[in-house]
Amino acid sequence: MDHFLQSPQWGALQRDLGRTVHEHSGPGWRFLAIEESNPAGPLLYVPYGPIATSPAAFDAALAALTDLARSSGAVFVRIEPVDAGLADADPAAFLRTRGLRPAPANQQPELTWIVDLDRDFKDVLADMKPVNRNLYRNIHKKGVTFQSSQDPAEIAVLLRFLHLTSARNGFKPQSDDYLTQVARSLMPAGAATLFIAELDGAPIAAALAYDSADTRTYAHAALDDAHRKLSAGIPLLVTLMADAADRGLKQVDLWGVAPADHPDHKWAGFTAFKKSFGGREVAYPGTWDLPVRKLRYRGYELARAGAQAARQGLRAARTLPARLRTAVHR
Template structure:
C-alpha cells in the first residue's frame, strides 16, 4: 500500500477543475515520473506552472520530467516553467536543481512549509499529540449544543463562502473567489476528492472547513467560522473531527497546508501556524518554487519587471505607513 503523502494538485480531477476554470492543462508521464502543468498567462508573459510537481521516483525520472516540461513550454511559446519539486520519492537538493538548469523563483506560489500529521498511529496517540484544550473541546463540544457533520453536496459550499466573507471583511484578507470555490466543490465533492465539514449550534452552521482528498492524504484547504460564536471555539473540534475521520477513512497523512517558520513570530501567517501546530505532527519543508527558463531573454525581462514592481509596491506601502503615522501624531497634537 502506498503510504507516501500525495497532492491533489497533481491529480486528474484537479486537471478537470483547471479545465473548468478555462485553463489549458498539460499531462504527461513516463517511467517513474508524471506531471500535470497549467498554462498561465500574465501581463509579463506566459509560463507553464507545475504545482507540487513533477512527481518523480528517482533523479533520472525527475530529469526526464523536466525535459518534457521544457518541450511543452517551448511548444506553447512560454517564457519559462515554474515547478515545485520535492513531491514523490526523489530527494531534490539545491545542488541537484541548479545542475538541472533550474533557478529559484522570485516568489513561491504554494507554501514552502507545511505541517503534517501521521495517521498511521492509533487514535489515542493522535489525540495525545494535541493540546489538552483541543482534546477536551472535541470530547465535550456536544454538551454546548454543537454537532459536526459532513457534506458531499456542492451546494453546501455556500455555507463556507458566507463565513469566508465575514472573515474577509473583519480581517481584511482576500480568500479565493466564490466562482473558484464553487467550481472546486462542483468538480471535486461528488467524487469524494473534497469534503465539507460543518459545525452547527442547535442546527445552525457556525463554522465550516473544506478538505481536499487523495488516496493517501487529506488537506485542510479552506476554513472559516462565525464571529458571533467565537467563544465556542468550534474550529478546534471541527479540525479534530476532520483528522480522526481521515484516519477512519484509511488515509495515512493529514496535511495542514502551509505554515510559517517557527522562528518568525512577526510573519503574517504566525497566528494560524501556531493553531495548526497545536494539533501535533511535524513540519515538512519543500524546496519551494523553481523556474526553468525556456526563452532566456524574456525570462530575464520577466524577473527584472517583477523586481521593479516589488520595489514600487514596497515604496507605496512605506508611504502609506508614514502617512498613517503622521496622521496619528497630528491627532495627538
C-alpha cells in the same frame, strides 16, 4: 507524497475553470501543468510537482516539460517539486545544476504542517494540546454536533462564514465563483468534503478539505463569530482528521505555516493553531523557474530587477528628512 494539486481531480477542476491543462507521465514520473501567463509571456505552472521517484525520473520529467513548453510557446516552466532532494542533501544545488532558478516568490507555501494518521487515533489525540482533546470529546455536551457533506449546494455555508471573517479581519478570501466551482467539480467526485459544526441544528463553523490518494488537505475554514467562545473550529478539525483516518488516509496536511524564527509573520496566529494538533513541519524547495526561451526570460528578470530597484529608491527617498527631500528634487 503525491500532492492533491497534482491529482487528476485538480486537473478536471482547472479545465472546468476554463484553463488548459497538460497531464503527462513516464517511468517513475508524472506531472500536471497548467498554462498561465505573466509579464514574461506564456508559462507552464506545475503546482507541487513534478512527481518523481528518482533523480533520473525527475530529469526525464524536466525534459518532457521543456518539450511541452516549446511546443506550446511557453517562455518558461514554473515548478514546485516536493521531492527534488531525492539524492542530494541540498535541494537548491540539485535544482540549480539542472538550470533552474528561484522564482521571484513562492506560489504555494514552502513550509507546511503534517499530522500522521497511520497509527491508532488515540495516539493522534495524545499528541494534541489537552484543550483540543477535551473539546473534541466534550463539546457535544453544549449541543454542538458535526456533519460532513459532498453536496455542492452546501458550499454556501462556508461562503457565508468566510464573508463574516473577511469583514471582521480584513482579509480577502477566494471568490465565491471560484469556491462554488471547486464544490461543483470536486465534491460529487468524492475529492472534496465539507465539514460543518452545528449548534442545535444551525451551522456555526465549516471547513473544506481535499483528498488525494493518501492525504487530506485542510483548505478553507471559517466560523460564526457570534459563537466564538465555543471554539467549535477545534473539534471540527479533529473530526475532519478522524474521518480521514477512518477512510484509511495516511496524513492530514494543514497547509502553510510560518517559519519558527519569524514570530511577527502574518501567518503566526494560525500557525500556532495548527501546531496545537501535534504533527511535524515539512519544508519544500519552493518555487523554481526553468527558462526555455532564455533571452525572453532574461529580459523578464532584468525588468523585475529594475522595477525592484526603483521601488527601493522610492522607499529610501520617503525616509529622508523633508529638508533633504526638497534639496534632492531641486
